[in-house]
Amino acid sequence: MxxxxxxxxxxxxxxxxxxxxxxxxxxxTTAKNGRxxxxxxxxxxxxxxxxxxxxxxxxxxxxxxxxxxxxHLKNIPFIVYTAxxxxxxxxxFVRKLGADRFIVKPVKPDLLxxxxxxxxxxxxDKDGVAKGTGPEDTTGILQxxxxxxxxxxxxxxxxxxxxxxxxxxxxxxxxxVIKELKLKNAELARFTYTVSHELKSPLITIQGFAGLIxxxxxxxxxxxxxxxxxxxxxxxxxxxxxxxxxLLSLSRAGKSINTPKPVNFGSLVTESLDxxxxxxAENRIRVEVDPEFxxxxxxxxxxxxxxxxxxENAIKYRGDRPDPVIKIGVETGGDEPVFFVADNGIxxxxxxxxxVFNLFEKLDGTTEGTGIGLAIVQRIIEAHGGRVWAxxxxxxxxxxxxxxxxxxx
Ligand code: ATP
Ligand code: MG
Numbered sequence: 042m043x044x045x046x047x048x049x050x051x052x053x054x055x056x057x058x059x060x061x062x063x064x065x066x067x068x069x070t071t072a073k074n075g076r077x078x079x080x081x082x083x084x085x086x087x088x089x090x091x092x093x094x095x096x097x098x099x100x101x102x103x104x105x106x107x108x109x110x111x112x113h114l115k116n117i118p119f120i121v122y123t124a125x126x127x128x129x130x131x132x133x134f135v136r137k138l139g140a141d142r143f144i145v146k147p148v149k150p151d152l153l154x155x156x157x158x159x160x161x162x163x164x165x166d167k168d169g170v171a172k173g174t175g176p177e178d179t180t181g182i183l184q185x186x187x188x189x190x191x192x193x194x195x196x197x198x199x200x201x202x203x204x205x206x207x208x209x210x211x212x213x214x215x216x217x218v219i220k221e222l223k224l225k226n227a228e229l230a231r232f233t234y235t236v237s238h239e240l241k242s243p244l245i246t247i248q249g250f251a252g253l254i255x256x257x258x259x260x261x262x263x264x265x266x267x268x269x270x271x272x273x274x275x276x277x278x279x280x281x282x283x284x285x286x287x288l289l290s291l292s293r294a295g296k297s298i299n300t301p302k303p304v305n306f307g308s309l310v311t312e313s314l315d316x317x318x319x320x321x322a323e324n325r326i327r328v329e330v331d332p333e334f335x336x337x338x339x340x341x342x343x344x345x346x347x348x349x350x351x352x353e354n355a356i357k358y359r360g361d362r363p364d365p366v367i368k369i370g371v372e373t374g375g376d377e378p379v380f381f382v383a384d385n386g387i388x389x390x391x392x393x394x395x396x397v398f399n400l401f402e403k404l405d406g407t408t409e410g411t412g413i414g415l416a417i418v419q420r421i422i423e424a425h426g427g428r429v430w431a432x433x434x435x436x437x438x439x440x441x442x443x444x445x446x447x448x449x450x
Pocket of ligand 2: 354
């Protein structure tokens with residue numbers, strides 16, 4: 042039986058190769074590195090050796106050099122089977138050392154066996170003919186060996202450097218994510234605090250007046266104040282109800298916009314204004330709407346919500362001037378259309394212009410409402426991929442809310 046010696050430092054590679062060869066009727070001996078292979082071969086020379094190059098203790102180059110220099114081994118066929126040394130110069134060098142084949146891993150088992158058989162045949166043909174005495178020019182070989190190793194090291198260093206860059210980038214990304222998470226966490230903590238605070242105050246009102254009613258009723262006397270107490274409870278319950286539905290709407294605002302579709306922005310304006318037609322008429326508020334609007338790519342229900350919030354604010358913060366006006370329109374001069382809802386009401390001090398979009402942010406605590414409206418507006422616009430901002434020259438100078446919607450043409 043033909044006996045093959047295989048050398049590889051990786052156990053699975055050895056096992057795989059051994060199975061393939063045994064399956065094809067060869068007898069197999071294994072070695073974990075060049076030195077072990079050489080010792081085994083010297084004790085009992087095989088018919089052929091297949092070796093990996095990159096191995097500890099003694100690598101495949103050195104093994105090949107010593108093999109070809111060994112009187113008893115030099116005529117035994119030598120196959121190099123490698124995954125790491127794949128450069129044509131590596132092959133050249135290994136050939137120069139006297140290897141019969143240079144096979145790059147992985148190769149299909151049947152091809153590998155075919156190669157082995159052909160190498161065995163070739164060596165039989167040459168039987169009796171001395172297979173070279175191994176390379177004589179040892180300094181030349183050593184120099185080349187150094188060069189091959191050097192190239193290998195250079196490649197490895199380059200790979201490592203690339204890896205370091207990739208890792209650094211990943212690290213930076215990770216830090217950015219952590220930072221963002223921390224910010225979000227802080228925002229969430231603030232949010233929870235404010236929500237509990239906001240929910241608590243109407244509850245305290247309810248508790249207080251319910252207690253008073255109970256006391257009064259225990260006295261069994263008719264008390265005209267009772268009606269008042271009940272009215273306050275109802276009003277506090279209303280506040281709670283609004284707060285909760287606003288919060289619900291906020292939690293939905295950024296998350297669920299339906300797939301945007303092309304809609305006429307003008308119709309959305311008309312429909313939103315309709316909701317306020319009575320208040321507008323009662324308060325003699327003049328409404329001026331641009332005659333034409335572009336079509337937008339939007340979730341109509343959500344954009345109506347935006348417009349409703351802005352219109353409601355324009356009404357609520359109109360102040361006490363005799364000629365309140367609300368203008369709704371679009372500017373198409375720039376890169377993209379900019380929609381606006383403008384009023385000539387109480388205005389906003391420039392330093393508060395950004396703050397008004399914060400959750401529960403109310404510049405005047407005495408007005409009705411929870412300070413959620415603009416936070417909802419911002420989330421809806423941003424969920425559409427647009428921007429929203431406020432402009433005002435200050436107190437009494439009116440306010441303009443502007444926003445963009447991508448896809449508007
Ligand atoms: P909600 O809309 O939840 O009922 P709100 O109107 O107080 O309550 P936002 O719509 O978020 O809350 O507005 C936040 C704050 O910004 C308001 O309380 C008000 O101080 C200021 N503000 C909003 N719109 C205007 C406006 N058109 N003119 C002047 N100030 C405004
Ligand atoms: Mg509002």
